[in-house]
Each structure stands twice: as C-alpha cells, then as structure tokens.
Amino acid sequence: xxxxxxxxxxxxxxxxxxxxxxxxxxxxxxxxxxxxxxxxxxxxxxxxxxxxxxxxxxxxxxxxxxxxxxxxxxxxxxxxxxxxxxxxxxxxxxxxxxxxxxxxxxxxxxxxxxxxxxxxxxxxxxxxxxxxxxxxxxxxxxxxxxxxxxxxxxxxxxxxxxxxxxxxxxxxxxxxxxxxxxxxxxxxxxxxxxxxxxxxxxxxxxxxxxxxxxxxxxxxxxxxxxxxxxxxxxxxxxxxxxxxxxxxxxxxxxxxxxxxxxxxxxxxxxxxxxxxxxxxxxxxxxxxxxxxxxxxxxxxxxxxxxxxxxxxxxxxxxxxxxxxxxxxxxxxxxxxxxxxxxxxxxxxxxxxxxxxxxxxxxxxxxxxxxxxxxxxxxxxxxxxxxxxxxxxxxxxxxxxxxxxxxxxxxxxxxxxxxxxxxxxxxxxxxxxxxxxxxxxxxxxxxxxxxxxxxxxxxxxxxxxxxxxxxxxxxxxxxxxxxxxxxxxxxxxxxxxxxxxxxxxxxxxxxxxxxxxxxxxxxxxxxxxxxxxxxxxxxxxxxxxxxxxxxxxxxxxxxxxxxxxxxxxxxxxxxxxxxxxxxxxxxxxxxxxxxxxxxxxxxxxxxxxxxxxxxxxxxxxxxxxxxxxxxxxxxxxxxxxxxxxxxxxxxxxxxxxxxxxxxxxxxxxxxxxxxxxxxxxxxxxxxxxxxxxxxxxxxxxxxxxxxxxxxxxxxxxxx
Amino acid sequence: xxxxxxxxxxxxxxxxxxxxxxxxxxxxxxxxxxxxxxxxxxxxxxxxxxxxxxxxxxxxxxxxxxxxxxxxxxxxxxxxxxxxxxxxxxxxxxxxxxxxxxxxxxxxxxxxxxxxxxxxxxxxxxxxxxxxxxxxxxxxxxxxxxxxxxxx
Numbered sequence: 059x060x061x062x063x064x065x066x067x068x069x070x071x072x073x074x075x076x077x078x079x080x081x082x083x084x085x086x087x088x089x090x091x092x093x094x095x096x097x098x099x100x101x102x103x104x105x106x107x108x109x110x111x112x113x114x115x116x117x118x119x120x121x122x123x124x125x126x127x128x129x130x131x132x133x134x135x136x137x138x139x140x141x142x143x144x145x146x147x148x149x150x151x152x153x154x155x156x157x158x159x160x161x162x163x164x165x166x167x168x169x170x171x172x173x174x175x176x177x178x179x180x181x182x183x184x185x186x187x188x189x190x191x192x193x194x195x196x197x198x199x200x201x202x203x204x205x206x207x208x209x210x211x212x213x214x215x216x217x218x219x220x221x222x223x224x225x226x227x228x229x230x231x232x233x234x235x236x237x238x239x240x241x242x243x244x245x246x247x248x249x250x251x252x253x254x255x256x257x258x259x260x261x262x263x264x265x266x267x268x269x270x271x272x273x274x275x276x277x278x279x280x281x282x283x284x285x286x287x288x289x290x291x292x293x294x295x296x297x298x299x300x301x302x303x304x305x306x307x308x309x310x311x312x313x314x315x316x317x318x319x320x321x322x323x324x325x326x327x328x329x330x331x332x333x334x335x336x337x338x339x340x341x342x343x344x345x346x347x348x349x350x351x352x353x354x355x356x357x358x359x360x361x362x363x364x365x366x367x368x369x370x371x372x373x374x375x376x377x378x379x380x381x382x383x384x385x386x387x388x389x390x391x392x393x394x395x396x397x398x399x400x401x402x403x404x405x406x407x408x409x410x411x412x413x414x415x416x417x418x419x420x421x422x423x424x425x426x427x428x429x430x431x432x433x434x435x436x437x438x439x440x441x442x443x444x445x446x447x448x449x450x451x452x453x454x455x456x457x458x459x460x461x462x463x464x465x466x467x468x469x470x471x472x473x474x475x476x477x478x479x480x481x482x483x484x485x486x487x488x489x490x491x492x493x494x495x496x497x498x499x500x501x502x503x504x505x506x507x508x509x510x511x512x513x514x515x516x517x518x519x520x521x522x523x524x525x526x527x528x529x530x531x532x533x534x535x536x537x538x539x540x541x542x543x544x545x546x547x548x549x550x551x552x553x554x555x556x557x558x559x560x561x562x563x564x565x566x567x568x569x570x571x572x573x574x575x576x577x578x579x580x581x582x583x584x585x586x587x588x589x590x591x592x593x594x595x596x597x598x599x600x601x602x603x604x605x606x607x608x609x610x611x612x613x614x615x616x617x618x619x620x621x622x623x624x625x626x627x628x629x630x631x632x633x634x635x636x637x638x639x640x641x642x643x644x645x646x647x648x649x650x651x652x653x654x655x656x657x658x659x660x661x662x663x664x665x666x667x668x669x670x671x672x673x674x675x676x677x678x679x680x681x682x683x684x685x686x687x688x689x690x691x692x693x694x695x696x697x698x699x700x701x702x703x704x705x706x707x708x709x710x711x712x713x714x715x716x717x718x719x720x721x722x723x724x725x726x727x728x729x730x731x732x733x734x735x736x737x738x739x740x741x742x743x744x745x746x747x748x749x750x751x752x753x754x755x756x757x758x759x760x761x762x763x764x765x766x767x768x769x770x771x772x773x774x775x776x
Numbered sequence: 777x778x779x780x781x782x783x784x785x786x787x788x789x790x791x792x793x794x795x796x797x798x799x800x801x802x803x804x805x806x807x808x809x810x811x812x813x814x815x816x817x818x819x820x821x822x823x824x825x826x827x828x829x830x831x832x833x834x835x836x837x838x839x840x841x842x843x844x845x846x847x848x849x850x851x852x853x854x855x856x857x858x859x860x861x862x863x864x865x866x867x868x869x870x871x872x873x874x875x876x877x878x879x880x881x882x883x884x885x886x887x888x889x890x891x892x893x894x895x896x897x898x899x900x901x902x903x904x905x906x907x908x909x910x911x912x913x914x915x916x917x918x919x920x921x922x923x924x925x926x927x928x
Contacts, residue, residue, distance in 0.1 A: 127871075127872045128870070128871030128872030128873065128909050129871070130871075259865075259868065260868045260870075262870065262873065263864065263865045263868045263869070263870050264861075264865045265873075266870035266872075266873030266876050267861045267864035267865050267869070267870060267876055267880060268809070268849065268850075268852070268861055268880075269808075269809020269810070269848070269849030269850050269877045270809065270850075271873050272808070273873075273874065275808070275811075275812065276802075276808035278803075278806055278808075284803070309792065327791070327795075327799060327803045327804075328799045328802070328803055328812075329791070329792075329795045329796060329799040329803070399908060400872070400874075400908060401811070401813050401819070401821060401872060401874035401875050401906070401907070401908045401909075402811070402813075402872070402874040403812070403813075448872075448873065449872065450811070450872045450873065450874025450875075451871075451872040451874060451908050451909060452872075453908070483812075485815060486813065486814045486815060486816075679868060680868075683868065683871060683911070683914070686910065686911070686913045686914070687871055687909045687910045687911060688910075689910070690907075690909075690910020690912060690913075691908070691909070691910055693910075694910070713814055713815070713816055713818060714813075714814045714816070714818035714819055714906065715816060715818050719819070719906040719908065720906075720910060720912075721903045721904075721906065721912075722898070722899055722902045722903055722905070722907075722912040722915060722916065723899035723900075723903050725910060725912035725913060725916075727913065728913055
C-alpha cells in the first residue's frame with residue numbers, strides 16, 4: 059500500500075468514482091443536517107461514498123477527511139474501509155479529501171477539521187459504513203452479471219466470488235457504479251474483523267523513509283516566488299514605517315509589500331527572500347503590543363489567583379472542610395508559554411490563474427482557510443481548490459480557527475495582484491516568535507486532610523487566557539479548554555471547588571497537544587500525590603482507594619500499569635525513584651509509571667511504563683507509536699521548554715539553540731499495555747502526553763523532596 | 777557559481793556562493809527530500825552526505841564545497857542505506873516524517889562506519905537529529921535491526 063500523489067491519482071481515476079460525482083449540494087444535504095447535533099450518526103444520514111473511489115486498475119482509494127501529520131489517520135481510516143469492503147490491503151490507496159464541510163466534516167465538530175484526538179472516534183462508524191456500502195454495490199453488480207442471488211456472493215481479500223465465478227473490484231467498478239446506493243449498509247460484528255485490531259502497516263512509512271513524501275514546502279510551481287514576512291518580535295506590535303531600499307538591492311528580491319501580517323519580501327529563491335528580509339528596516343508601533351515579560355505576567359496571574367473566579371465545578375463546602383482539616387497543603391503551580399514547534403514550519407503555496415486559485419497547505423481546518431482565501435481574493439468558492447498536504451507535525455499549531463496562514467498566503471497573492479504563484483515560508487524564528495502559544499497558566503491549589511489521613515477538601519483555581527474566545531469554537535461562558543482535567547477528576551473527594559479566572563492579553567494562544575490537560579494533569583496529579591504522601595499513603599493504592607466506582611477505566615489503567623511496572627510501594631530503590639500519574643483526556647485513559655534518577659540536578663528518565671484504554675484498538679502499533687511520541691513530547695517540554703517573553707515583551711527563544719528539544723539520548727524506553735476493550739475507539743494522539751510530567755515530578759519528589767512549582771525543570775536561560 | 781557532483785551528476789549552480797546547500801538542492805534542483813527545520817544546524821533535518829560524511833546543508837555554503845560530492849536522500853544507495861530504509865519501513869519509524877530524511881542519512885552514515893553500534897554509539901551519532909514526534913524509541917530499534925540485517 060502506498061500514498062498516491064494527486065497527479066497519479068487523477069491519471070487513473072476513471073471507473074467507479076463514487077462521491078465526487080454526487081452533486082455537493084443535494085444528495086449530501088439531508089445527511090449533513092441529520093449528522094449534526096449530538097454527534098451520533100443517524101442511519102442513512104450521510105453520503106458514505108464520498109470517501110471511496112474504486113478504479114479499473116483495482117486500486118481502492120480512500121479520501122481521508124483528516125490531515126495526516128504523523129498520528130496515523132491515513133492508515134487508520136483506510137483500515138476501516140478495507141475491513142468492511144473486504145479489500146486486500148495492498149490495493150488500498152489514500153488521498154486527502156478536498157475542502158468540503160458537507161461531505162467531510164468532523165462529526166465531533168460539525169466542520170471539516172482534525173483535532174481533539176477525534177479522527178478515529180468520529181470516523182469509526184462512518185468509514186466502516188462507507189466501506190460496507192461500496193461492498194454491497196460490488197456484490198450487487200457481480201450478482202447481476204452472473205445472474206445469481208446476491209446472497210450467494212462473497213468477498214475476500216478484494217476478490218468477489220459466488221463459487222463458480224469471480225471478479226476483482228476493478229473488473230466490477232463500472233457496473234457497480236450503476237448499482238443502487240444502500241441506505242443502511244450493515245457493518246461487521248467485531249468478531250468478524252480481520253484488519254481492525256491488527257498492526258496493519260502504515261501507508262506512509264516508505265515514502266517518509268526515502269524522501270518522496272510530498273509536503274507543502276516541497277511544492278514548486280513554474281515561475282513561483284518565495285515569500286517571507288517580517289513580523290514583529292514583540293507580540294501585538296504593528297508596522298509603523300519601513301525602509302525596503304536595501305532589501306530591494308538583494309539579487310533575487312523582486313518586491314517588498316506591506317500586508318496586514320507584516321512586511322512581505324518576494325524573491326526568486328528562498329535564500330534571496332531571507333537575505334532581503336534581513337536587509338529590511340522596520341519601525342514598530344507598540345501601542346497594542348504585549349510588553350510585559352513572562353515574569354511580570356506570572357506575577358500578575360499570582361495576584362489574580364487571590365480572587366475567586368468563575369466556579370466551574372463545586373461539590374460540598376471545600377473552604378469549610380479545609381478550615382476544619384488536620385493538615386492543610388497549599389501549592390501554586392506555574393506553567394509557561396509553549397510553542398508547538400512542528401518540524402515543518404508553517405507554510406503555504408498559492409497559484410492564481412484568471413480568477414481561480416489553487417492552494418497547497420497542511421490545513422487542519424481546510425474549509426476555514428478556504429473561506430478566508432476566497433474572501434480575501436474576492437473569488438467564488440467553486441474557483442478555490444484546496445490541497446490538504448501531508449504536514450511535518452502540528453501538535454495543534456496548524457489547527458487555526460483564525461485561519462491566519464490561509465489569510466497570509468491570500469494577502470501575499472492579493473498584494474502582488476494578477477496571476478502568479480507564491481510560496482510562503484515561515485522560518486523557525488517566525489515559528490517560535492510568532493505567538494499562538496499554549497497559554498501561560500497558574501494553578502493555585504489547597505487541600506485538607508483529616509486525622510485519619512482522608513482528603514476532606516480540594517480547591518483548584520486556574521488562571522489563564524481562553525483559547526476559544528472569539529473563535530467559532532467559543533461556546534460562551536467558561537472555556538472548558540482552560541481547565542479541562544481540573545474538573546471531572548476520577549477521585550471521590552467530598553468537598554471540591556474548581557474555579558477559573560479568565561485573563562485577557564494580546565498574545566494569541568492555541569491548543570497545544572492535549573490542550574488544558576497540559577497543565578491540569580500536572581497540577582492535579584502532583585498535588586494529589588503530595589496529599590497522599592502527607593497522609594502516609596502509597597501513591598498507587600492511595601489513588602485506587604479514591605477512584606470512584608464509576609471510574610472503572612481509570613482504575614483499569616492504573617492497576618494495569620502497576621502490574622506492568624511491578625509496583626511494590628517502594629518509591630526509591632538505590633539511585634532510582636518511581637512516580638505515577640493517571641489522567642483521562644479526550645475520553646482515553648492513560649496511566650504511567652516512570653523510573654528516574656538524578657543526573658546533574660536534572661531528572662534522567664530511564665523507563666516509562668504506560669497503560670492506555672482507548673476502546674477498540676484499531677491499530678495497536680499506531681497506538682504504541684503515539685504513546686511513545688506523546689511521552690517524548692511531554693517529557694522534553696517538562697524538562698526544557700519555556701517560551702519566555704523577556705524585558706519589554708521580546709520573545710527570548712528564537713530557535714532550537716535556546717528552545718531545546720528532547721534528543722535521542724534523553725528518550726526513555728517506553729513499554730505500553732493496551733487495555734482490551736469493545737468500547738468505541740477514542741483518541742491516541744494527545745492522551746499519552748499529560749501524565750508524563752506529573753509522573754516524573756512525583757518520582758523526582760521521592761528522590762529530592764520537592765516537585766517543581768514552575769515548569770520546566772530546567773529554568774530556561776538564553 | 778559552484779560546481780558540485782550531486783547524486784552522481786555534475787551540476788553547475790548559478791547562485792551566490794554563500795547560498796546554503798539546502799536551498800540550492802531544493803530551490804535549484806528540486807531535490808525536496810532534504811528538509812528545512814531550523815537553519816542553524818540544530819535539528820539535522822537537512823542532513824546530506826558531502827564527500828561521504830554527514831553534513832548540515834542549511835549552514836554549508838555551496839561555495840565552501842566547490843568540487844564536492846553530494847549525496848541526498850533521493851539517491852541513497854548501498855547495503856547500509858537499504859538496510860536502514862527497510863528497517864525504517866518495517867517497524868514504521870516515521871510519524872510526521874519531516875525529519876526522517878535526515879535521520880536516515882545519519883543512521884546510514886553511522887552504519888557505514890560502524891556495523892555493530894551500541895546504544896551509546898547510536899546516541900552519539902543521532903543526538904544531532906531532532907524528531908519532534910519523538911520517534912526515538914523506534915529509530916534506536918531500527919538501527920539495531922538494520923545492523924543485524926547487515927551482519928547477516
């Protein structure tokens with residue numbers, strides 16, 4: 059199985075082209091309406107065959123509605139289709155779906171997009187039904203051709219047969235195109251699965267090992283210019299004036315134009331554009347800039363944490379319970395801005411031809427980008443074609459409700475005017491200084507323990523910006539992405555108050571792999587561990603004793619990881635210490651135990667044991683990979699990363715020399731156990747990340763007496 | 777202007793001599809398998825072979841390697857490269873994939889010099905290649921797998 063590029067696909071896409079032949083409005087509409095609402099899929103309520111194309115050459119192409127940036131939807135969604143189609147895995151191909159909310163919306167959002175670890179969860183039944191529908195049509199075509207009853211026709215590994223006749227999908231493609239589209243295609247019972255639950259090889263591994271995988275930055279058009287934009291180094295600053303005379307002297311620089319995002323330098327090569335940008339002189343207007351340093355922001359947030367915010371969860375009387383407690387613990391945890399730093403910096407390509415535009419980008423919300431491009435250029439929606447490219451990582455960074463990259467590439471084309479093609483490239487410096495960070499957050503915690511060692515009161519006050527405010531994801535009221543994970547803890551605590559103090563500042567913020575859980579898991583799981591320690595309880599058994607009856611899946615992963623790690627209650631053995639954390643995010647349950655030693659004042663993590671319950675494990679190999687990666691992503695961040703605003707608001711970390719990434723020598727061994735489950739599958743891209751930092755901090759406290767109150771472990775210097 | 781042999785072909789690059797090899801490969805020759813990650817030799821995504829040794833192409837001016845032999849991911853050949861790429865595919869090392877050309881380059885260079893690398897050898901050879909997806913567990917395993925294949 060291979061990844062096809064669009065050109066190859068178009069060259070071979072005659073035959074049964076289900077879906078694209080459908081009028082986009084009309085037949086799809088009833089489904090679009092019915093599938094909104096509570097997110098469940100109504101029978102017959104979508105255009106199943108918008109996802110599958112079967113060609114005469116016997117290839118089956120799945121149009122994947124989710125962007126592939128390493129988390130595995132190309133493989134996963136194709137697996138679902140192939141399973142129900144009874145295709146041979148080798149005949150499967152995967153293409154990115156075009157931008158079309160009606161056909162390709164995320165059933166969890168209502169618009170086309172990838173995020174919140176929902177790709178598999180929202181596609182599980184939809185893609186299986188799409189595959190089952192196509193299978194029914196192939197069987198029907200075969201039965202007609204052979205003059206037999208459809209019930210006598212079977213399908214196995216891509217071959218349709220009635221015992222005496224047989225045909226491939228390709229041979230039946232034309233006839234199947236005439237078959238009736240089934241309204242309620244039956245899907246398999248899980249006991250019949252042959253691909254789901256197995257380590258189906260990933261469709262993109264080979265192309266990503268030999269350099270042939272095509273990303274946005276790899277797109278070159280005839281006569282294309284490369285554009286880099288000078289943006290402010292203080293967030294929120296705007297251009298007051300600029301001098302481009304030196305920039306225009308640089309050979310290869312063709313133009314310098316002001317766009318809303320900054321000053322755009324157009325050139326015949328990337329290097330010329332970069333040199334031209336260096337030669338620009340820009341004066342900045344700081345009137346709307348964030349000129350506080352991170353330290354000043356933290357100080358303001360600590361002050362704000364002294365006043366009650368919006369209560370988002372309340373049980374009993376936490377203040378009274380803590381007042382009457384035998385022992386009271388307090389802690390304030392501080393979390394810095396973080397950049398996502400995907401390895402492929404942000405980029406986009408646009409080609410404008412006589413009132414039509416074609417765009418290539420790793421768009422996580424492609425219809426949002428298409429919308430802003432269409433509007434900016436004053437085009438008709440049908441004249442704008444979006445190519446959603448493979449993307450070199452995202453971790454949330456490409457999920458842009460503001461469509462700011464779509465806007466920037468459109469402004470670049472608009473400023474140039476006329477026909478042409480342009481590639482926007484962000485450098486690493488643009489990436490790290492360009493905001494859209496994980497918000498700075500302060501958690502102020504209080505907890506009370508009675509004379510018997512029971513936790514009698516729990517308070518968690520969260521101070522941070524809202525990620526969704528002012529975006530289409532804004533639900534009004536308190537923003538759950540600010541405190542998710544502080545609420546709905548799995549523990550049976552009698553008196554709990556969680557409140558949120560909303561901060562407003564001109565720094566754009568964004569979801570960062572696991573969003574609110576990036577800080578809530580740390581604050582809750584470290585503080586709980588400290589309370590258990592103060593009560594003289596074992597970190598694992600103490601948690602198990604507290605877990606609510608209905609939180610069986612939290613209990614399941616905690617028991618499993620304790621077994622996997624051989625937990626015996628000893629937090630320190632020789633120079634090694636052990637810590638645990640359990641945290642649910644995106645409806646997947648993850649527990650981790652880590653083995654840590656002290657290496658020159660920093661934790662060295664030797665081993666991570668992990669148990670995950672994510673429902674049906676569609677592809678265990680991909681799940682393990684996402685846990686390994688999620689652990690590494692969270693660990694490197696906890697150890698090293700703070701994106702700091704320095705004095706006057708200037709971003710201090712501008713590249714990987716100061717924004718330090720985890721390296722192979724720092725990567726622990728990771729052992730993963732996947733809980734067997736028949737529950738519908740849930741996400742795996744993010745849930746591996748939240749528990750690692752608290753688990754390491756809990757082990758570190760066993761070794762050194764304290765868990766960090768401010769992350770990262772290594773306070774970043776420049 | 778610089779003359780190089782790139783993947784066995786002699787090329788004359790009509791670009792300023794301070795142009796980084798990375799951008800010459802990509803913009804001038806359309807060899808897009810070599811990736812841009814940082815521009816300051818901190819991440820290794822741009823790693824290519826120059827005269828048989830791994831080099832960060834983002835900080836290598838083409839003028840500084842005039843007459844040199846450049847090998848990119850598009851033309852990786854030989855038993856070590858084949859073993860590495862097969863191992864990468866067999867255990868599904870890549871996630872997003874952006875850094876993997878550079879990883880494959882560094883791993884191939886390691887195995888060309890050391891057919892039986894220890895974990896420490898791997899750390900030393902691969903520590904300059906960042907993988908933001910943290911595929912490091914599998915990179916390590918794939919290098920050991922490739923080494924076993926080469927030892928037969």
